[in-house]
Amino acid sequence: MSFNRADHWVWDFWLADDGELYHLFYLHAPKSLGNPDLRHRNARIGHATSNDLRTWTDHGLAFDAGTPGSFDGSATWTGSVVSDSGLWHMFYTGSRFLSPNSAANIETILLATSEDLFTWTKQPGPICVADPALYETLGTSSWPEEAWRDPWVFKDTTQDTWHMLVTARSKHGTEPDRGVMAHATSTNLRDWTVQSALSEPGSGFAHLEVFQIVAVDERQHVIFCCDSAKLVGPRAGQVGGVWSQPLDAFLGPVDFSKARRLVDETLYAGRIAFDRTGAPVLLAFNNVTTDGVFIGGISDPIPVSTGPDGYLTVEPAQ
Template structure:
């Protein structure tokens, strides 16, 4: 059963697992806005739980924008959740639009914590921003936003602290083809040091959204999304959607130039998790309907598997 809300669009989402319970956090905005393009300026984070990834209980809103001059003044966007000892930590995107009409927007990674994954308190001490030594910023005047969003946080496989992957753009001279996977490191999930990107520009993507590092059947993969409108360079004119690339090393470098499309952009923001039987599945938000309009609902789980070095999403194999 597809996840929908009666009076809201839903789109990007992320999971936290607590025993047999899947906690899902999702972006939501009221359909009363009329125009789905306005959802980005009006996004809050909702919460739902399930034991089978199909039937969900909705628990309401857990994060809202802070207003004023805060980094999340306008909206709260996509993130991820990790658990350290008895504390749950959510890293999310704070969005601050500088004008009520223009697209100028500064994105910053922020954090919240909870003793259980349903009641979150923002942690104002955690602010992770794009470092102009390696990343394009709004002040460069080359792009309509300061891209630094969709943090995916994971523990170092060797036990050496934590890593954060971020949707970012490398320094350039205004080229579209500078989308990269940004990187930051931390020993304690509080103090973060921004590092050079883990991929190189020129791979055909103006942005690599909602990145996820995941291990499937013992093999590492990077999952991300890029729509047709933001394909660049040699990929210009191709169709976009959800992409995947097999990795030799989970800590990079990431060869995103070899990424292949695993689902067309009728689905977007694919996330891989395991169902109750331990099977790897992908969920995504339903993006474009048969009439070409935005849908704003979440899919049921779709089985995934490897076919040589290519990730296959069953039922929508590219």
């Protein structure tokens, strides 16, 4: 595997490219916890760099969680990094578990900034929270958390507008088939307006995690993840993993019933990156063995291409 830490579990990640180095920001938690299921309550963001997406230099903790009871008082979760006016902005998920013995968890979007991708300053938050008029919040259904995480931020240069895609759940629809792609907009990366979801519930995903919008072969695609346990409704009983689908319109409504699995859930939280030749590759974390035991660590790049039907495909391992 491309990146791992002997003393920590490593899983979700996101990338920034400064033109010379790829910067990997990854979730990690100490193996001294004993049970890998406890990693989510103890996640922190680490930082590593590479010039080839294969050999990484680890730089340790990017920044720590907040004080107990704060928006990121339990853990810091998945995000994304963008650059604007010479300043790097990391949007990340703050996680606040309400009790040591409960799965009840409130997720919010927070912001840290940096001039060099190494030293980060947290900004007052939260930056963006779930709007209860549009999205499910904690206690309004049987779902154990207030899902509002994994911000993917990018700019529409034609309208000078920033967009944020968020893992969330609709307040409407048949439970548990309420996973949607939430949407927020901003003109300055600080003030965000929560918009209606860009998808409808009922597509077979109880949640759609770690979104990415990426252009491959001059066509936009959406990448996301859903594991087997969260496939519901028309997809119940299928195998989860990393999913994708080509988009018919930039930020138009997305019908996730058309999504197709790119790789199964032995890999998870996949991201498309581009090597120094410009070729698209998939990186993902090593999820579980065939017996369901968590592994962790980031994979080597896997070549990606576009199939005859317009969907992304991965090249078989050599």
